[in-house]
Amino acid sequence: MTFACSLGAAARGSAVRRAAVLPALAALLALAAGSAHASSPAAWAELEGKARAACLAASGLAKARVEGAPVMFAAHVLVLVKGRWPQPHMKNQAATFACLYDSRAGTAEAQEWSAAPK
Template identity: 35%
Template sequence: MSRPRPAAFLLALNCVALPWVPPATASTPDAWSDSQRAVVQACVRASNLKNAQAGGNVIEFDDRAGVTAVVIAGRYPQRHMKNRPGRELCVYDKETRKAYVSEADSLLTPGR
């Protein structure tokens, strides 16, 4: 009786084992769009600016950081601010799904 060749054995093992391997999950383009839309919506709700909207693209950090960021642009609602344009930096916690904003007018300083 001859011994089975290793390649044939591995092929047979794969044929038997593969049906029990769960399919790999990957994010679809639609899932990424939905995620980014949720970040922007949460950040706009957390913003103190009127007519708030994303002032740029969503910035995805490494999963180890657990956050996503986006700049929110709008206008200051306070009377003394005279409807001046403003920016806020929003950091979105992926685990809690909460958005935190802070004034960011000095984030990009011209000439530096």
């Protein structure tokens, strides 16, 4: 048993147009997606600077400093902050905080990280 299928002139023209448009559309979407994620080195440096400053403040540590390079995620930046406890009863002990900077909201949250690398 065989099946035959024929396209009318209008359907053939439509199929040809779709065949020509789809690759062009796919290429355009690929370019648009790539440019949405691309940033200039200056923009990355600015984001890193904002994350560092916000995390140093959020830690509340005395003599706070950023340890290592920040880790960039899609909407957050992870920063390790080392410093000294400012409270007198903590006797200036060393502390390490993991800080998560929300790049969309511009806010930072820091929590003590007891499993910090040496």
